[in-house]
Amino acid sequence: MRTLLNVLWLVLAGFWLALGYVAAGVICCILIITIPFGIASFRIANYVLWPFGRTTVHRPGAGTFSLLGNVIWIIVVGWWLALTHLVTGALLMLTIIGIPFGVANLKMIPISLMPLGREIVRTGQHAL
Template sequence: MSFIGNILWIILGGFLLFLMYFFGGLLLCCTVVGIPFGFQLIKIAVLALCPFGRDVEMLRNSGCLSLVFNILWVVFGWWEIALVHLVLAFLCAVTIIGIPFAKAHFRLMKMSFMPFGTNAVA
């Protein structure tokens, strides 16, 4: 089921979402200050490419530096990505067919709100 879900996800816009996250991460990696944020966007891009069959887990030993970077992530306005995924999740959940896609957007929202200290696990 996850293979079919990933194929449908990619066809219905998941690939464009992956490209936006990936190239945004590459642009941030071009600056010295943006490298940690760029790596997190690339991590979100990998989850955005194939979200079905994966879950987002919080790491217990993430440390205080990840907390500082998560605060900077929110201060610099990257929380808007999570808000977009929340809106898209509600729009997908309106139809019964879109509920699995809504769950995928909720996973992406979880990772895009606090990306430091989270991992996508299979």
């Protein structure tokens, strides 16, 4: 069932959302100081392509620098990525088939706003 949901997700929204994250990652990798943001963006792009069966958890040991990085992330790219998830989720919820995908979009808003200090794991698995 996860595979079917992931394939439908990829066709309906995942590919286009992942392109947004890849674009943000490329922009962030232009400057040396923002490379960690680019890496986080590429990591989320991978998650956005195939989200069902995976979740995000807080990474142990993530502290003050992750918090400061998340504040910068929100200001630079996080707000428009979250807005993209919000709009895409609302549009997907207009149809009955799209409701689970719209809910999945809304669940991705927190990681689009604060990706640093988070880890993507399979559902039911905990961070080490």
